[in-house]
Amino acid sequence: MIEIKICCISSHDEARLALDAGANVLGLVSAMPSGPGVIDESLIASIASTVAPAQTFLLTSLCEVDAIIVQHQRCRTTGIQLCDALPAGSLPHLRDALPAVRLVQVIHVVGEASYDEAMLAAADADALLLDSGNPSLRTKELGGTGRVHDWSISRRICADAGVPVFLAGGLRPDNVADALEQVGASGVDICSGVRTDGRLDRDKLTRFIAAARKT
Numbered sequence: 001m002i003e004i005k006i007c008c009i010s011s012h013d014e015a016r017l018a019l020d021a022g023a024n025v026l027g028l029v030s031a032m033p034s035g036p037g038v039i040d041e042s043l044i045a046s047i048a049s050t051v052a053p054a055q056t057f058l059l060t061s062l063c064e065v066d067a068i069i070v071q072h073q074r075c076r077t078t079g080i081q082l083c084d085a086l087p088a089g090s091l092p093h094l095r096d097a098l099p100a101v102r103l104v105q106v107i108h109v110v111g112e113a114s115y116d117e118a119m120l121a122a123a124d125a126d127a128l129l130l131d132s133g134n135p136s137l138r139t140k141e142l143g144g145t146g147r148v149h150d151w152s153i154s155r156r157i158c159a160d161a162g163v164p165v166f167l168a169g170g171l172r173p174d175n176v177a178d179a180l181e182q183v184g185a186s187g188v189d190i191c192s193g194v195r196t197d198g199r200l201d202r203d204k205l206t207r208f209i210a211a212a213r214k215t
Helices: 012-021 041-051 065-075 090-097 113-122 151-160 176-183 202-213
Strands: 003-006 025-029 055-060 079-082 102-108 127-131 165-167 187-190
Touching: 003 202, 012 025, 012 041, 012 202, 025 041, 041 055, 041 065, 055 065, 055 102, 065 079, 065 090, 090 102, 102 113, 113 127, 113 151, 127 151, 127 187, 151 165, 151 176, 165 176, 176 187, 176 202
Parallel strands: 003 025, 003 187, 025 055, 055 079, 079 102, 102 127, 127 165, 165 187
Antiparallel strands: none
């Protein structure tokens, strides 16, 4: 079954709305250099504890293993979404420190080099998430752009990664079925596409999940 992750959850009410609509995973965004959905770590921890055993991902922009471990100790989510690239060899150390936590490495699909980056990450991550940010900018974009990237590259990654892959970036209720058909991802991730004026929209959310589940 397709995993559906609703990101940028901003309150207990949004968390319940997403789960009641059929979401599998909630995305809880900690401090980022740019982008939407950032909430305080105390709220992340509160939501994660309230909805347990539902899956919750802490979205982090940190790149140092020790700092990520300490942040997770504060937030206590079931997974960590690593929104930036970590130094080589970091994922195994993070895995050793947090064996029960699902580690999801974000790959920002910006060109052919992203395929190689994904294959390296897939060797140690529990899952990948293909997004449309741009970490090379002066102010890094690490997600929440609402842009569609090159799905042909994402399709190759999904075919070869050997781990679950979430597709993100510019998804909406009216294109998610086509995206899944073209890419073959095992999950989808959405933030702005199910929101109106920044708030989670029940109608968009319901239509998005229904469209994704039909594939």
